[in-house]
Amino acid sequence: MNTPRYTPLITSLPATTPFVGPEVQERARGRAFAARLGANENVFGPSPKAIKAMQDAVPETWMYGDSASHDLREALAAHHGVTMDNIVIGAGIDGLLGSLVRMTVAQGDRVVTSAGAYPTFNYHVNGFGGELVQVPFRNDHEDPHALIAKATEVEAKLVYLANPDNPMGTWHSAEMVSDMIDRLPDGCLLVLDEAYVEFAPEGTAPPINGDDPRVIRMRTFSKAYGMAGARVGAAIGHKGLIDSFAKVRDHFGMSRISQAGALAALLDQDYLQQTLAKVATARDRISDIARTNGLMPLPSATNFVTIDCGRDGDFARAVVAEMIERDIFIRMPFTAPEDRCIRISAGTPADLDLLETTLPAALDAARNKSV
Amino acid sequence: MNTPRYTPLITSLPATTPFVGPEVQERARGRAFAARLGANENVFGPSPKAIKAMQDAVPETWMYGDSASHDLREALAAHHGVTMDNIVIGAGIDGLLGSLVRMTVAQGDRVVTSAGAYPTFNYHVNGFGGELVQVPFRNDHEDPHALIAKATEVEAKLVYLANPDNPMGTWHSAEMVSDMIDRLPDGCLLVLDEAYVEFAPEGTAPPINGDDPRVIRMRTFSKAYGMAGARVGAAIGHKGLIDSFAKVRDHFGMSRISQAGALAALLDQDYLQQTLAKVATARDRISDIARTNGLMPLPSATNFVTIDCGRDGDFARAVVAEMIERDIFIRMPFTAPEDRCIRISAGTPADLDLLETTLPAALDAARNKSV
Numbered sequence: 001m002n003t004p005r006y007t008p009l010i011t012s013l014p015a016t017t018p019f020v021g022p023e024v025q026e027r028a029r030g031r032a033f034a035a036r037l038g039a040n041e042n043v044f045g046p047s048p049k050a051i052k053a054m055q056d057a058v059p060e061t062w063m064y065g066d067s068a069s070h071d072l073r074e075a076l077a078a079h080h081g082v083t084m085d086n087i088v089i090g091a092g093i094d095g096l097l098g099s100l101v102r103m104t105v106a107q108g109d110r111v112v113t114s115a116g117a118y119p120t121f122n123y124h125v126n127g128f129g130g131e132l133v134q135v136p137f138r139n140d141h142e143d144p145h146a147l148i149a150k151a152t153e154v155e156a157k158l159v160y161l162a163n164p165d166n167p168m169g170t171w172h173s174a175e176m177v178s179d180m181i182d183r184l185p186d187g188c189l190l191v192l193d194e195a196y197v198e199f200a201p202e203g204t205a206p207p208i209n210g211d212d213p214r215v216i217r218m219r220t221f222s223k224a225y226g227m228a229g230a231r232v233g234a235a236i237g238h239k240g241l242i243d244s245f246a247k248v249r250d251h252f253g254m255s256r257i258s259q260a261g262a263l264a265a266l267l268d269q270d271y272l273q274q275t276l277a278k279v280a281t282a283r284d285r286i287s288d289i290a291r292t293n294g295l296m297p298l299p300s301a302t303n304f305v306t307i308d309c310g311r312d313g314d315f316a317r318a319v320v321a322e323m324i325e326r327d328i329f330i331r332m333p334f335t336a337p338e339d340r341c342i343r344i345s346a347g348t349p350a351d352l353d354l355l356e357t358t359l360p361a362a363l364d365a366a367r368n369k370s371v
Numbered sequence: 372m373n374t375p376r377y378t379p380l381i382t383s384l385p386a387t388t389p390f391v392g393p394e395v396q397e398r399a400r401g402r403a404f405a406a407r408l409g410a411n412e413n414v415f416g417p418s419p420k421a422i423k424a425m426q427d428a429v430p431e432t433w434m435y436g437d438s439a440s441h442d443l444r445e446a447l448a449a450h451h452g453v454t455m456d457n458i459v460i461g462a463g464i465d466g467l468l469g470s471l472v473r474m475t476v477a478q479g480d481r482v483v484t485s486a487g488a489y490p491t492f493n494y495h496v497n498g499f500g501g502e503l504v505q506v507p508f509r510n511d512h513e514d515p516h517a518l519i520a521k522a523t524e525v526e527a528k529l530v531y532l533a534n535p536d537n538p539m540g541t542w543h544s545a546e547m548v549s550d551m552i553d554r555l556p557d558g559c560l561l562v563l564d565e566a567y568v569e570f571a572p573e574g575t576a577p578p579i580n581g582d583d584p585r586v587i588r589m590r591t592f593s594k595a596y597g598m599a600g601a602r603v604g605a606a607i608g609h610k611g612l613i614d615s616f617a618k619v620r621d622h623f624g625m626s627r628i629s630q631a632g633a634l635a636a637l638l639d640q641d642y643l644q645q646t647l648a649k650v651a652t653a654r655d656r657i658s659d660i661a662r663t664n665g666l667m668p669l670p671s672a673t674n675f676v677t678i679d680c681g682r683d684g685d686f687a688r689a690v691v692a693e694m695i696e697r698d699i700f701i702r703m704p705f706t707a708p709e710d711r712c713i714r715i716s717a718g719t720p721a722d723l724d725l726l727e728t729t730l731p732a733a734l735d736a737a738r739n740k741s742v
Contacts, residue, residue: 229627256600
């Protein structure tokens with residue numbers, strides 16, 4: 001008998017990584033990126049008040065973080081008009097999705113998402129032996145009607161919707177999402193990933209109702225609040241569901257420094273507004289650069305712009321490769337026909353200067369290679 | 372049908388918390404602790420170099436952390452004389468134990484540990500539906516012979532040993548642990564939790580052999596390196612086992628700030644030695660205070676001293692309650708007969724001044740309540 005003995009499920013899983021990180025790519029290339037525009041990080045960074053709060057917390061990191069994340073949950077509850085009992089904090093949306101899937105998905109249970117939607121959610125579903133059932137995007141949007149129809153058909157335990165969507169940057173109105181919630185089949189929970197919602201127009205997020213057991217909202221400090229490396233996310237939902245996270249979560253797993261930073265970031269809404277303005281300006285400039293190069297930017301409610309390169313996935317993959325070769329880290333959708341696009345995160349003016357000078361040559365090289 | 376539908380396993384679990392954190396207690400009391408000596412945190416804190424590295428990393432926390440934790444793994448590999456392929460980084464030993472249990476324990480699989488050993492390990496085993504089989508401590512030590520005998524008898528997939536032990540602070544020699552490894556039944560992995568091993572005498576940790584698939588070593592930056600709130604642990608083992616963590620771990624889950632801090636802390640071994648000296652001094656003083664009060668301190672290879680109060684568990688619980696009432700946060704073992712003891716973490720000289728003045732009154736009060 002070999003040691004260790006893995007579970008049959010674990011033995012069956014591939015050792016996949018949802019994404020290859022930019023540092024991993026840099027080491028493989030032997031060269032640093034000049035602009036980091038591939039992971040939808042927020043180059044404008046955290047609020048100076050959050051930076052100060054984190055730096056002040058560093059000498060106190062000999063203490064475990066508050067296992068209840070009390071102060072952060074209290075502030076989030078006030079911010080969202082719910083109670084603390086409606087909120088659980090975790091290591092980013094990634095960590096919270098893992099806990100949620102573990103709580104609900106046993107082997108063979110079905111889960112519905114969009115083909116090409118967030119791969120880390122799929123990673124968790126596969127990791128707990130769930131059966132992923134995918135519906136296509138429709139006109140570069142996730143398709144609420146198809147998601148509901150499929151969830152009903154396969155009696156899904158979870159249905160996943162990112163609004164706004166990643167990787168396309170498109171979005172649905174709050175009315176559309178509310179309608180989707182109303183049409184959920186019995187016993188199916190909507191996982192509403194709102195990682196990018198702060199960037200979206202007013203009227204994108206439905207009102208949060210802490211009494212509604214049909215939906216769980218995922219929010220993060222990684223995007224608009226500029227703290228991806230701090231690993232702080234929040235799940236907001238019905239008390240019974242939120243309570244259940246206590247059965248599986250890593251109770252002392254939240255960094256003390258990160259908790260302090262997230263609280264200060266949330267309380268600095270002025271800085272958030274400044275960030276949103278900078279991101280909007282960057283989105284406009286990315287779109288302009290795309291059009292100047294004969295490409296078609298999609299409308300975006302996020303901190304990235306997805307750009308239709310007008311040909312097939314092979315061509316877009318070549319563009320991404322040529323950009324990376326030229327030290328600009330970007331990514332692109334995984335599935336056709338969305339993979340005709342490339343995806344570029346909002347950058348600083350200096351980042352976008354580089355984008356502007358690099359994109360024409362990358363496009364030329366890609367065109368020459370894929371005639 | 373109710374929403375959400377939990378898995379049968381999750382429905383069966385109690386919403387337990389392995390420990391109640393000190394902040395939770397403080398809010399319940401409505402009063403802060405004057406000394407925080409209950410969670411085996413390291414009051415002497417991280418190296419100044421680690422503090423600087425973390426503070427310098429704060430403005431960069433807009434970037435996700437390196438998903439491979441490359442630099443930290445490289446440094447740990449050099450430190451321990453293994454390769455990077457033998458090391459995976461996780462959110463403390465707690466997080467790594469959760470992943471390991473998930474990889475190996477399916478419902479009904481048996482796992483052996485000591486009654487009264489680390490409850491967070493038990494939490495994970497229960498959380499994945501494993502069957503915990505416990506053997507008693509023997510003379511306030513974990514009992515390698517009994518653990519091996521029980522693991523053999525029940526065909527356990529995992530057997531857990533903390534060396535040095537928590538909550539008793541006792542330890543076994545490297546020879547004893549090596550002998551235990553040699554006597555492991557086929558197919559049983561030794562989970563060797565060495566959270567406290569830096570505090571232990573030379574000759575407590577067996578040599579690390581990256582080619583040995585029978586044992587996985589758990590190390591942490593929470594204890595000797597003074598970074599409990601940063602959540603950095605390392606699992607060291609055979610490449611095949613370490614690779615398998617990629618199937619379940621949260622690939623972008625490590626805080627960028629924490630990774631930077633752990634690397635700097637590891638590289639400042641001089642500071643570690645200073646900490647170890649301060650902890651040794653604190654242990655001696657705690658032991659002296661215990662003896663002055665007619666109690667019996669146990670020898671300790673950790674950063675805490677477990678003290679035999681000479682009566683039963685009810686008395687020790689009363690002592691803990693009276694200490695907490697007097698604003699000194701301490702804890703104690705959970706199971707008899709070890710629960711005749713209280714457990715006090717190494718504190719600053721000021722902390723131990725408070726301990727010295729408070730313990731006599733707490734003991735008097737406990738004696739008066741339990742005559």
